[in-house]
Amino acid sequence: MIVVVLNGSPKGDRSVTLQYVRYLQKIHPEHxxxxxxxxxxxxxxxxxxxAFDAVMDQVADAAAVIWSFPLYYCLVCSQYKRFIELIFANGRRDVFRGKYALALSTSIHFFDHTAHNYLQGICDDxxxxxxxxYSAEMYDLVRTGxxxxxxxxxxNxxxxxxxxxxxAPRYPPLRPGSFVYEPTSPRGDIDPxxxxxxxxxxxxxxGANLQKMIHxxxxxxxxxxxxxxLTDVDIKGGCLGCCRCGLDNVCQYEGQDGYREFYDEKVKKADIIIMAGEIRDRYLSSRWKLFFDRSFFNTHAPTLKGKQLAWIISGPLGQLPNLxxxxxxxxxxxxxNTVGIVTDEVADSPQLDALLGELARRSVRLARQGYVAPGDYLGVGGMKxxxxxxxxxxRFVFQADHRHYKRHGFYDFPQKDFKTRGVNLLMCTMTKFPPFRKRFLEALEKEMVRPLKKVVADK
Ligand SMILES: Cc1cc2nc3c(=O)[nH]c(=O)nc-3n(C[C@H](O)[C@H](O)[C@H](O)COP(=O)(O)O)c2cc1C
Incomplete structure (x- = not known):
């Protein structure tokens, strides 16, 4: 059986993910x-x-396709995203129709599910x-089990x-809207x-809705x-995954293009950042993906702390909970702080005018307050x-992160909370004694809310 492997790593043959494919190849050489x-x-x-058509011809001959890729910023890398865009732009969906697909990734399991949801949507499309x-942790292959x-x-x-x-497909085709935005001139009275x-x-x-929304x-x-x-920013190419930035946040492209200067001088120095884009397949454009991937020179340290972030999006975002x-x-x-997301999935132009106006007003108000909403499962879990x-x-690869995490108190391991450890030891021991256990269970609900009630009572 012909199995086409679409290697989605910028590292080509040196890809970690590709080693899984090579292993499969050795065990099952009959394909x-x-x-x-x-x-x-x-x-x-x-x-x-x-060259593009030659790949498509091979897919046409195959019975099975393995999408083999590393996770990059909750998705595939910008280069792979671009490849997917080219399939649609060249009208080559036909060669994929009916082929069996397996999505194979390696990662540290950080938002691997969103990348796989995306790719499944693409396969359905x-x-x-x-x-x-199959979402492997980078070094799973070295373990027998x-x-x-x-x-x-x-x-299988x-x-x-x-x-x-x-x-059976899981994701229904997207239904793009036909709404055409006719903006009216706002008062222009919001002072940043x-x-x-x-x-x-x-x-x-x-003439596109996005352009009118931006204006x-x-x-x-x-x-x-x-x-x-972003097309005016001097970006020579996508992230190459070399991880040289890990030691001191110096990118391999340093001195060769203008991305670093743009990020440091424009993005990091802004107080309110609005990211605007059109939906392209089931994500934003590969240009946006390029922007995110190249920001990896900051590795795993947050660089937009305390800023207000807003999104203006044209396209069916409401049909893309994954995005x-x-x-x-x-x-x-x-x-x-995510101020909000405004899309053109609206009833009419006045509604969109009002939403954009409110987004602008709110971004200034929240910036003035210094408000940042608390994280939910995505932020809290991801950070762990x-x-x-x-x-x-x-750590030895990402030494700059280690320094940052130490300096900014990111290492909040529960083992370091000695008070809690002491309480746990005491309570776990005491609850082994039936009389205490009984009293404990009776008082549990009341005790759980006690510190909160105290705050309310003291006010
Ligand atoms: C720019 C960049 C972004 C990454 N983003 C993620 C991510 O979102 N989630 C994750 O678990 N790993 C992420 N990683 C780690 C890679 O997915 C992981 O190292 C992968 O095994 C590399 O595979 P490859 O050698 O086949 O390219 C990222 C790595 C790079 C360089």
């Missing part, structure tokens, strides 16, 4: 594996139609028979493809009060809004993964 480094060669595939995903688990998944996948088992307002968008599409939003301010297109989760996680992990990884196995 014909054709591996294409589509992320690494994205420039060529963009420029050279013949391509009419593939999506078998499932994990290797066995991985093989079982692959063997290959058997399913050979047998042509039935599969000396704060820097930065509006970033991915590309100029005159209408900015026109709410009496001045001081800087609007920058909403990614946007929410981004703000939280950056320790910024980073904390443990940076303190542990990743």
């Amino acid at each position: 014909d594996y054709r591996i294409f480094p589509v992320a690494r060669q994205i420039g060529k595939l963009e420029r050279d139609q013949r 391509l009419g593939m028979n999506y078998f499932g995903h 994990e290797r066995e688990r991985f093989l079982k998944c692959c063997e 996948f290959l058997a399913a493809a050979a047998a042509g088992i039935p599969t 009060e000396g704060r820097k307002v930065l509006l970033l968008y991915d590309e100029e599409r005159p 209408a939003f900015a026109a709410n301010f009496s001045g001081g809004v800087e609007v920058i297109a 909403m989760e990614i946007l929410s996680a981004y703000g939280q992990l950056q320790q910024a 993964i980073f904390r443990d990884e940076v303190w542990g196995r990743l």
